[in-house]
Amino acid sequence: MADSRPVESPNQDTPYIPATQSLPEITIKALILGVVLSVVLAAANAYLGLFAGMTVSASIPAAVIAMAVLRLFPKSNILENNIVQTSASAGESLAAGVIFTLPAMIILNAWTEFNYWQTTLIAGLGGIIGVLFTIPLRRALIIETPLRFPEGVATAEVLKVGEAGGAGIKYLIYGSLIGALFKAGETGLRLWSATFEKAAYIKGSIAYFGSNLSPALVAVGYIVGLNIAVLIFEIGRASCRERV
Secondary structure (H helix, E strand, C coil), rough: CCCCCCCCCHHHHHCCCCCCCCCCCCCHHHHHHHHHHHHHHHHHHHHHHHCCCCCCCCHHHHHHHHHHHHHCCCCCCHHHHHHHHHHHHHHHHCCCCCCEEEEEHHCCCCCCCCCCCHHHHHHHHHHHHHHHHHHHHHHHHHHCCCCCCCCHHHHHHHHHHHHHHCCCCCHHHHHHHHHHHHHHEEEECCCCCCCCEEEEEEEEEEEEEEEECCCHHHHHHHHHHHHHHHHHHHHHHHHHHHHH
């Protein structure tokens, strides 16, 4: 006999902020901070993506920074923090869309240079279309099909513990200072080289080993974890074999 008890759906979760509670959400300070973080994290991911071939999520760092900054104001809440991290995440996604597609136009000789206004127009239209497509995708991927997105769940948990005062901001500051000192010693003072390369002939073939200890690459490797790092290493090794 079949069990007639109702099955609890993951979509029936109780909202953290109930609909009966009215809190300020789209405020001036949240919009300004969201735009600033969007620009900063988009620029950082653009550099990182062109340098390392991959980007990292801006949602969690933006959520931590938003909690620390907005607590300086008397009346801030989790909805404002969510607006800020959403804006920063959108900027990072837009940067990824640009750096992984538009350089192909140069490689294909379709473009000979980057026109500022043309590139801005393409990026802006691409961002708007991407935001509009999230409307039907939300129903298909979240409402009708109860998929769980680990990054979204993690960001939500970070926002929930925001009442602790944004303690995680200190780790971002420490990491930034260490990375800046390392980069200054390498590029500014030339105390050491971040690149190690060695090649030798072995039985008629060339064996090559190279490593880059850039703070950006070390940080990306730590964020993505060992499994993804090994996959990137395998892809790079296969690419080198094809060139040989």
